Amino acid sequence: xxxxxxxxxEQLKSNSPKFVSxxxxxxxxxLSRAAVWKYIQQxxxxxxxxxxxxxxxxxxxxxxxxxxxARLANRGIIYYPSVQxxxxxxxxxxxxxxxxxxxxxxxxxxEGRGRRGRRWISPRGKGLWxxxxxxxxxxxxxAAAPVTLAVAxxxxxxxxxxxxxxxxxxxxxxxxxxxxxxxxxxxxxKGELDRVEYLILGIGLNVNQSGADxxxxxxxxxxxxxxxxxxxxxxxxxxxxxxxxxxxxxxxxFKEGFSYFRDTWIGHNSxxxxxxxxxxxxxxxxxxxxxLDENGELILQDQAGRVHRINYGxxx
Amino acid sequence: xxxxxxxxxEQLKSNSPKFVSxxxxxxxxxLSRAAVWKYIQQxxxxxxxxxxxxxxxxxxxxxxxxxxxARLANRGIIYYPSVQxxxxxxxxxxxxxxxxxxxxxxxxxxEGRGRRGRRWISPRGKGLWxxxxxxxxxxxxxAAAPVTLAVAxxxxxxxxxxxxxxxxxxxxxxxxxxxxxxxxxxxxxKGELDRVEYLILGIGLNVNQSGADxxxxxxxxxxxxxxxxxxxxxxxxxxxxxxxxxxxxxxxxFKEGFSYFRDTWIGHNSxxxxxxxxxxxxxxxxxxxxxLDENGELILQDQAGRVHRINYGxxx
Numbered sequence: 001x002x003x004x005x006x007x008x009x010e011q012l013k014s015n016s017p018k019f020v021s022x023x024x025x026x027x028x029x030x031l032s033r034a035a036v037w038k039y040i041q042q043x044x045x046x047x048x049x050x051x052x053x054x055x056x057x058x059x060x061x062x063x064x065x066x067x068x069x070a071r072l073a074n075r076g077i078i079y080y081p082s083v084q085x086x087x088x089x090x091x092x093x094x095x096x097x098x099x100x101x102x103x104x105x106x107x108x109x110x111e112g113r114g115r116r117g118r119r120w121i122s123p124r125g126k127g128l129w130x131x132x133x134x135x136x137x138x139x140x141x142x143a144a145a146p147v148t149l150a151v152a153x154x155x156x157x158x159x160x161x162x163x164x165x166x167x168x169x170x171x172x173x174x175x176x177x178x179x180x181x182x183x184x185x186x187x188x189x190k191g192e193l194d195r196v197e198y199l200i201l202g203i204g205l206n207v208n209q210s211g212a213d214x215x216x217x218x219x220x221x222x223x224x225x226x227x228x229x230x231x232x233x234x235x236x237x238x239x240x241x242x243x244x245x246x247x248x249x250x251x252x253x254f255k256e257g258f259s260y261f262r263d264t265w266i267g268h269n270s271x272x273x274x275x276x277x278x279x280x281x282x283x284x285x286x287x288x289x290x291x292l293d294e295n296g297e298l299i300l301q302d303q304a305g306r307v308h309r310i311n312y313g314x315x316x
Numbered sequence: 317x318x319x320x321x322x323x324x325x326e327q328l329k330s331n332s333p334k335f336v337s338x339x340x341x342x343x344x345x346x347l348s349r350a351a352v353w354k355y356i357q358q359x360x361x362x363x364x365x366x367x368x369x370x371x372x373x374x375x376x377x378x379x380x381x382x383x384x385x386a387r388l389a390n391r392g393i394i395y396y397p398s399v400q401x402x403x404x405x406x407x408x409x410x411x412x413x414x415x416x417x418x419x420x421x422x423x424x425x426x427e428g429r430g431r432r433g434r435r436w437i438s439p440r441g442k443g444l445w446x447x448x449x450x451x452x453x454x455x456x457x458x459a460a461a462p463v464t465l466a467v468a469x470x471x472x473x474x475x476x477x478x479x480x481x482x483x484x485x486x487x488x489x490x491x492x493x494x495x496x497x498x499x500x501x502x503x504x505x506k507g508e509l510d511r512v513e514y515l516i517l518g519i520g521l522n523v524n525q526s527g528a529d530x531x532x533x534x535x536x537x538x539x540x541x542x543x544x545x546x547x548x549x550x551x552x553x554x555x556x557x558x559x560x561x562x563x564x565x566x567x568x569x570f571k572e573g574f575s576y577f578r579d580t581w582i583g584h585n586s587x588x589x590x591x592x593x594x595x596x597x598x599x600x601x602x603x604x605x606x607x608l609d610e611n612g613e614l615i616l617q618d619q620a621g622r623v624h625r626i627n628y629g630x631x632x
Contacts, residue, residue: 116511138597140628142461145509190506193461194596194628195432280510281454312456312510 004029005039012050012060021057047125058221065208067107067123068236075240077154078104082124084111087188087202090131092292094190094198098133105130105239109311112204114184115314120204123213126224128205128239128300132246133198136254143281144210145311146258147250148173148187151201153265154249156240160268165228168270170315171278171289171298175205176270180223182206196283201250208232259294271315320345321355328359328366328376337373363394363441381441381524383423384552391556394420398440400427403504403518404465406447410506410514414449417563421446421555428520430500431630436520439529442540444521444555448562449514452570461627462574462612464489464503467517469581471499474558475521476584481544484586486631487594487605487614489620491521492586496539498522517566524548575610582608587631592616596629 007029010021019166025036040050040058047064069079083089083106088106109122109129122129136144152173159167159175175183183205191276206224214222226232252260266272269292277286278300287302298310323345327336341352346491356366356374363380385395399405399422406420425438425445438445452460468489475491476481484492491499499521507513530538542548568576582588585608593602594616603618614626 115508138353140461141505142458142627145456145458148509185507188507189457189509191504192431193464193503310456 002032004035005042006080008036008039008042009048009060012058013063019056019059020051024057040207065232065235067105067239071236071240076103077243079100080104080106082106082108082110085109085113085120085122085202086129086131087186087200088115090133090200090202091188094133094200100133100134100135103130103243104118104133109204113186113202114204115186120184121215121218122158122204123209126209126213127207128203128235130203130239132203132250133252134196134201134221134254135198136196139196139254141189141191141196141205142193144189144196144199144254147186147199147201148254149251149265149292149296150249150261151185151203151246152260153268154245155185155203155205155242156268157264159183159225160247162223162238162241163229163233164190165225167268169265169268169270171269171292172296172312176225177225177228177269180221180228182223182225182228201246203246207235207238257294258296262292262296265296271298278313278316279308279316280310284313284316285310302303320347320351321358324352324355325359325364325376328374329379332376335367335369335372336571338453340373353395356521381548381551383421383548383555387552387556388421388467391559392419394418396420396422398422398424401425401429401438401518402447403429403502403516406449406516406518407504410449412515416449416451419446419559420448420449420455425520429502429518430455430520431502436500436502437531437534438520439525440530442525443523444519444551446555447518448566449516450512450566451514452512455512455570457505457507457512458509459573460505460512460515460570463515463517463569464501465575465581465612466565466569466577467501467519467562469577469584470561471501471519471521471558472584473580474561475499475541476632478554479541479549481541483584485581487583487585487587487608488612488628488630493539493541493544495586496537496544498539498541498544506580517562517595519562523551523554572614573610578608578610578612581612587614593632594626596626600629601626 008025022033022036022185026033044050049062051059051061072079085105106129108124112120112122114120149172149231152169156167156169156175165177170176172184184204189196189199208226209224211219274289274291276289277284285300285302285308287300289298290301291299293299300308300310324341338352342349360366365378367375367377388395402420402422422445425441428436428438430436440514453603465488468485472483472485472491481493486492489501490497502518505512505515523541524542527535587605590605591598591607601616601618601624603616606617607615609615615623616626
């Protein structure tokens with residue numbers, strides 16, 4: 001049996017786009033007008049956009065965008081309405097022997113994180129915030145390191161296909177549209193030097209944010225698929241369309257290595273040929289990005305003509 | 317106040333190398349002869365060697381070799397009489413934010429482990445079984461990988477100095493004497509791809525084992541410092557003499573990289589120039605070990621003359 005709140009929602013839905021008077025709602029449900037108002041406020045907090053007009057009542061203008069939890073559950077995907085971060089849940093599950101291939105997705109992350117402890121803003125109903133647990137037990141940590149570039153290349157390809165947007169790659173693993181970041185990958189792992197116990201790929205993809213969903217300081221550097229494409233995406237469908245290519249990319253990477261993905265990475269990149277500055281804790285280098293090697297390392301030529309091979313850092 | 321067992325031990329010690337009669341022990345402590353026998357058996361289980369002779373009584377022939385827990389505690393070292401494995405304790409402490417430099421040592425490991433889940437036999441009173449927690453947070457996982465070779469090189473050098481034995485290195489990080497393994501290093505870590513959260517160096521050094529302390533199947537491949545040198549070592553003193561060089565090596569490695577240790581590794585190695593087979597999960601290669609590169613990778617030339625760079629595996 002539905003709650004009062006759900007009964008009100010039902011009436012709003014069945015009458016939409018017409019108004020339902022507060023009087024009619026309170027009479028049919030046996031509630032006071034004040035109680036009806038309280039439930040309307042609750043629905044608004046759940047992202048239902050409900051217009052209230054004097055003498056007309058209430059009108060449902062927009063339902064919240066929600067992942068289709070039932071459809072995800074059918075695929076064995078672990079869905080949470082809200083988590084601190086999906087990587088945190090994944091680490092906990094991996095420590096309890098969750099199987100290779102386990103996927104955790106959340107409608108919202110309250111403490112989403114990017115590389116090096118930075119914040120990743122992950123509002124409810126706007127993006128795809130998920131983590132994939134892998135167990136490439138026969139891989140050394142060093143050999144596993146380029147997995148992030150392989151995954152970035154695979155994601156760039158599938159996102160171009162699914163959205164029509166020109167998604168590009170900034171070394172090592174940022175996905176950009178029109179020079180702004182739309183997706184980040186945070187890879188965490190645990191193991192011995194020559195045996196990965198588990199590896200977690202945490203992916204944050206900005207899908208349906210509007211400009212107002214980004215803090216002002218971020219608007220010049222971050223975007224969403226919807227902002228770039230001028231249309232809203234079905235997040236559940238988008239997620240399911242990219243999950244299998246992502247799993248395949250991981251399998252291929254641990255079988256064939258990064259060299260299999262190098263051409264795809266290069267084909268989508270916006271870094272090579274540019275004058276860039278790469279920084280890492282304790283150093284930085286300016287120069288021309290010449291090439292990407294078989295291990296995903298960046299070949300950079302500095303102003304003095306010296307060539308450097310850089311295995312981690314960020315373009316600043 | 318001492319227990320009855322300790323009182324018996326005191327009497328045996330003060331009379332050693334003479335016998336103390338069971339009658340005298342039972343009379344002075346107000347115990348039955350059977351109770352005296354029970355305590356003697358308990359002391360034997362703690363590795364006291366006590367001879368029992370008819371009509372003479374008991375004689376303490378040898379006290380057990382024990383690490384000096386008080387001296388270790390003075391240096392801030394965490395001492396356990398017995399653990400499953402020191403790496404397991406270290407992982408748990410590291411997860412609870414134990415500081416960089418924390419050291420855990422145990423008199424015995426009941427489930428000591430080597431690389432790739434193998435057993436490492438760690439009997440009570442015979443070796444140095446310890447783990448060191450490091451937090452090189454500004455290091456990528458790939459850059460941290462050669463730490464084991466750097467530590468192996470530093471240990472080989474200090475063990476040669478302290479024991480006079482010709483300790484050699486088998487790629488990547490086994491310490492040998494006369495071709496038999498005396499020390500292994502198991503490195504475990506957790507972190508993001510470009511930021512190590514913690515790294516644990518687990519070291520097992522065979523010190524005072526006799527031949528009988530090794531299972532028959534291991535005697536051809538494993539040895540101890542005592543077996544090779546023909547004398548017993550003071551394990552506490554040996555441990556303290558190698559701990560500071562070990563800490564220094566870690567600091568230098570994370571500051572300067574492996575290239576700083578390459579000459580030392582090569583100077584102590586018994587691998588280069590040999591015909592070897594290197595195996596890893598999923599493959600193996602036979603050939604001549606030509607060189608060790610700046611990252612600790614082995615340069616191997618196969619029978620067809622092709623040169624390979626191998627970043628992990630084991631010589632079989």
